[in-house]
Amino acid sequence: MAIIAPSLLSANFLTLNDDCKMLNESEADWFHLDVMDGQFVPNISFGPMIIDFIRKTTTKTCDVHLMITSPERYAEAFKKAGADILTVHAEACTHLHRNIQQIKALGMKAGVAINPHTAVDAIKEILGDIDLVCMMSVNPGFGGQSFIPHTYKKIAQLRQLIDENKFSAKIEVDGGVTLENAKAIIDAGADVLVAGNTVFGSKDPKATIAALKAI
Numbered sequence: 001m002a003i004i005a006p007s008l009l010s011a012n013f014l015t016l017n018d019d020c021k022m023l024n025e026s027e028a029d030w031f032h033l034d035v036m037d038g039q040f041v042p043n044i045s046f047g048p049m050i051i052d053f054i055r056k057t058t059t060k061t062c063d064v065h066l067m068i069t070s071p072e073r074y075a076e077a078f079k080k081a082g083a084d085i086l087t088v089h090a091e092a093c094t095h096l097h098r099n100i101q102q103i104k105a106l107g108m109k110a111g112v113a114i115n116p117h118t119a120v121d122a123i124k125e126i127l128g129d130i131d132l133v134c135m136m137s138v139n140p141g142f143g144g145q146s147f148i149p150h151t152y153k154k155i156a157q158l159r160q161l162i163d164e165n166k167f168s169a170k171i172e173v174d175g176g177v178t179l180e181n182a183k184a185i186i187d188a189g190a191d192v193l194v195a196g197n198t199v200f201g202s203k204d205p206k207a208t209i210a211a212l213k214a215i
Helices: 013-025 048-055 075-081 096-105 120-129 151-164 182-188 205-214
Strands: 003-006 030-036 061-067 085-089 109-114 132-136 170-174 192-195
Touching (some): 003 170, 003 205, 013 048, 030 048, 075 085, 075 096, 085 096, 096 109, 109 120, 120 151, 182 192, 192 205
Parallel strands (some): 003 192, 030 061, 109 132, 132 170, 170 192
16 A cells, blocks of 8 residues: 655645645645755745644654755754655755765655656665655656656666665655556555645545545
8 A cells, every 4th residue: 555645735825734634634644845946946835944834733754855956955954844754856966875874864764856867777876775765757846747657667667676675765756646547656666656736636635645545
């Protein structure tokens, strides 16, 4: 059964407390929190202050995805804000292993995200050191994009690499996850489904989360 991690990027920020309450009452496992800086990606979202607020509303895992340059400058701030998992982009880190060590030393689980154009082999050497791989199945920066089909092949390749080496990293798929493609994504080897518009754009978000959880 997959871990369901609704993305708060698609929530209504005018009623954010209500959306957090809904997620707490739902079958969602994690809160997925997308941080964008307007440099690594063209959009700007939110930072530690908002995550600190969200952390106070829930005991569920706060899965923080940094789409920012030089993430090492802010790792401690996100730890203080309440991140349980901190994910950095391979493409944004000159010294990726050092970034991972920093995250672990701060007491968080460490994740690495890769963009659609980045080969799985690019993170092969650090797979044994991390807890999560965030496989971007859309180009990062905006919600509501369609799933890129070649991601299925990358998920399967990563699953094989993790299993053959007996690594413990979970595979998270982020972008364009729907009720229609969720089974194929899980069948390819994913452990965690990030869903934004699919959840918050539905008439009954709790029922949608339950449907994703049941797949």
